[in-house]
Amino acid sequence: MxxxxxxxxxxxxxxxxxxxxxxxxxxxxxxxxxxxxxxxxxxxxxxxxxxxxxxxxxxxxxxxxxxxxxxxxxxxxxxxxxxxxxxxxxxxxxxxxxxxxxxxxxxxxxxxxxxxxxxxxxxxxxxxxxGREAAPVPIVEAPEPTPTKPGERGGAPSLAVLPFTNRSGLPEDEVFAFGMVEDLVDALSKGVNVRIISNSSTARFCRGALPDVEAMGRQLGVRYLLEGNVRRSGSDLRVTAQLVEAASGEVLWSQKFDRPLANLAALQEDLIEELAAHLGAQCYRAEMEQALKKPRDLTAWECTTRAMAAIRQFTPESIFRAIEEAAHAVAIAPDYGLAHALLADTSSMAYMYLSPDDPAEVARIRHHIDHALACDAENAAVLGHVADALNYTGQAAEGLRRARRAIAISPGHGYAHFVAGMACAMLGKSGEALAHLANFRQIEPHSPYHQYAFHWQATCFQNLGDWAAAEEANDCCLTLNPDANYATFQKAIIVHKLGRIEEARQLMIETRRREPAGTLAMWELRTARLNAANEALLAHLRALWTETDGMV
CATH class of the missing domain: 3.40.50.10140 (Toll/interleukin-1 receptor homology (TIR) domain)
Known part of the structure; x- marks a missing residue:
């Protein structure tokens, strides 16, 4: 053909x-x-x-x-x-x-x-x-990027929350709309993915006062604008919000939130949590896309966003790419706590899944953990990535302590709940793990880490002996990422335990085919590290490995 x-x-x-x-x-x-x-x-x-x-x-x-x-x-x-x-x-x-x-x-x-x-x-x-030559199309050249100054850390994208419009016309909804903005600014200011300017700076921008969003963004000195409105509809209240890129006027995201009016105070708190979670994730995603398109002159912040984008793919190649970006961030800004935390985190992933036991490598990762804490020990994002690195290097008890501290600082920090859930699962605290993972999915409903949350949920159910629930959770992981080899491997173990031997063999064959360099010793080490040397799981692994030898 x-x-x-x-x-x-x-x-x-x-x-x-x-x-x-x-x-x-x-x-x-x-x-x-x-x-x-x-x-x-x-x-x-x-x-x-x-x-x-x-x-x-x-x-x-x-x-x-x-x-x-x-x-x-x-x-x-x-x-x-x-x-x-x-x-x-x-x-x-x-x-x-x-x-x-x-x-x-x-x-x-x-x-x-x-x-x-x-x-x-x-x-x-x-x-x-x-590879065929294209017909000439006029292309407007982008201006040359401003060179990055040595040691430039960069920072989270800036956002202004504009006054919400009361479309109901009722005085009580005017108070609600004002309170929404005030509380939303407060909630977002506790996060790390976006820098919020005070609502006093935006109070003068009532609807229609400055229709030119580019001029508005320039006056406020922000990259993104959030505008919204509130409206009653029978016994419900609807809040509509949209995120706009100031430079282009492009609407990057919009969503409607409907809630019953029975308890107005609880309603406002509920809406703030959900809106802040959506908004923080959308801003960070937009920043990732921008950083990935940018070939050079990156700030340390942009390097960390590129590293985070690479982590999402979770392949050996992407993990090493993430390490490279995080190391670049450290080189640009040696006193940047988040860069050290991310370098420790990405290095620990490579160690967990790809490296034999190596005390020297664990010590190197620990150096970056300690440096990150010395630079910024009260930053929830730093603590979250530090906790993840501790989990992956066999220090889950300390990882849980650091994750709990991140949650205490910022209760709405979804990633901290995710890492706390992971630590609890490793420590056999399955009930607490499931609670943290549920909180994570609620706080960050569109996070790309949901696939990993389902994986750890399946692990918890395995530890509790509920293998049917483990399979259901693992299937959710595979639905989100059909190519997740760690989930295919986990599914093989689960169905082997459930007695579906031929299906388990086919899944193990697929696991081995996808990673031909993987050995039984490597998979045994991964399983022991992630599941506290669970001998029952190791027995299923060894049986399946023997049964599929020569079939790959």
């Missing part, structure tokens, strides 16, 4: 749109492989997979239908591994978590106009993958 230029991945309900793209690419002289007839959805057809792996560019059409398609997600995952992924949004939707940081063209408006600038820019991207 001749390798196609483009493999088109789509949901069959979007076939009419897919045809539009296929025809447009063909009109540009590009060879497109696509065939709706093969999309029965249950398993890869050999021809389909061969075309997918051979294609020079895999164009994934994201829509509300394709983002929930396991077929499309699998194709996108393989393309991402092969470095041929060129995604495009054809209808507004929230992309799968693992693809959120992949630069994605926005063509929801495109109806086939060959002269559309957004289409031409996307076509240039596709041609770059295919």
């Amino acid at each position: 001749t390798a196609p230029d483009i493999f088109l991945s789509y949901n069959r309900e979007d076939q009419a749109v897919a045809k539009r793209y296929a025809d447009a690419f063909a009109a540009e002289g590009l060879n497109v492989w696509w065939d709706a007839a093969l999309r029965s959805g249950e398993a890869y057809d050999e021809v389909t997979e061969a075309a997918l792996r051979a294609a020079k560019a895999v164009v994934v059409l994201w829509s509300p239908r394709s983002v929930v398609s396991r077929w499309v997600r699998a194709e996108a995952t393989i393309a991402d591994r092969c470095k041929t992924l060129v995604p495009v949004t054809i209808e507004p939707c929230e992309r799968p978590i693992m693809f959120e940081l992949t630069q994605t063209a926005e063509l929801s408006h495109w109806t086939g106009d060959a002269g559309d600038r957004a289409w031409l820019a996307f076509l240039n991207d596709v041609r770059a993958f295919v």
Whole structure:
């Protein structure tokens, strides 16, 4: 089969749109492989997979239908591994978590106009993958970045919360709207992902006073603006909020929050917690995307965001990339506590999953832990990453103490709850672990770490002897990230315990196939480190390893 230029991945309900793209690419002289007839959805057809792996560019059409398609997600995952992924949004939707940081063209408006600038820019991207010269398209050059000064730490993005509008017209809702802004500023100021300016600075910007958001952002000296309104609807109150990038005026995120009016005080507290969690995550995600696009002259803060983006993928390659970015942050700002904490954390991940026992490496990681605490011992984010590093280097008891301190400083710090849950699971405190993990998911409903939270939840259920619940939690992890090899391994152990021996063997074969360098000794060491040398789990591992020898 001749390798196609483009493999088109789509949901069959979007076939009419897919045809539009296929025809447009063909009109540009590009060879497109696509065939709706093969999309029965249950398993890869050999021809389909061969075309997918051979294609020079895999164009994934994201829509509300394709983002929930396991077929499309699998194709996108393989393309991402092969470095041929060129995604495009054809209808507004929230992309799968693992693809959120992949630069994605926005063509929801495109109806086939060959002269559309957004289409031409996307076509240039596709041609770059295919290796054919693109037709010249006028490109506006971005200004040269301002060189980073030696030792520049950088900082969290700045945000202004504008006065909320009372759309109900009732005096009591005016008080509620004012209180929402005041409490939201207070809640966000306790976080680390965004720097908030005081609400006294924004009080003069009533709706309509300054319609130019770029000028407003410039006057306030912020990167992002949050605006919102409150409105009664029968016995409910609706709060609507949207996050706007000041420089472009682009709406980055918007959401509605509906609550019953029965208890107004509790309602406001509930809304503040949820809105602050969403907002902090959205600002940080936007900063990650910006940092990933920036090739040089990075601040230490930007290096830490790039490291965090790499951690999310949790592959050996991404972990080492995260270590490199964190080390860069330390080199830029040697007294930056968060950079040392993140370097300790990323190094501990590599140690836990990829290294034999090595006291010298543990001591090196401990050096960065101590340095981070010496620089900023009362910072919840620093404490969270320090706790994670302690967990991964066999010091979960101290990790739990540091995580608890982070929660005491900032009760709404979701990551601290996650790390506390992990420490409790390692220490056999399954009940407390499950409570922390539930708090984490509630505080950060859209966090990319949910897959890991489900993994630790499954571990807790294993420790409690509830293997059916363990399988359910592990399946949630695999739904969020089908390529999570640690979850595939865990599933193999679970179903072996449940007596589904052949399924367990196939899962272990898949685990070993994905990581051919992994040895029984390495998997035994990982299992012992993460599960306090649980002999029952080790017995299942050894049995499965023996049963699958020579089958990979």
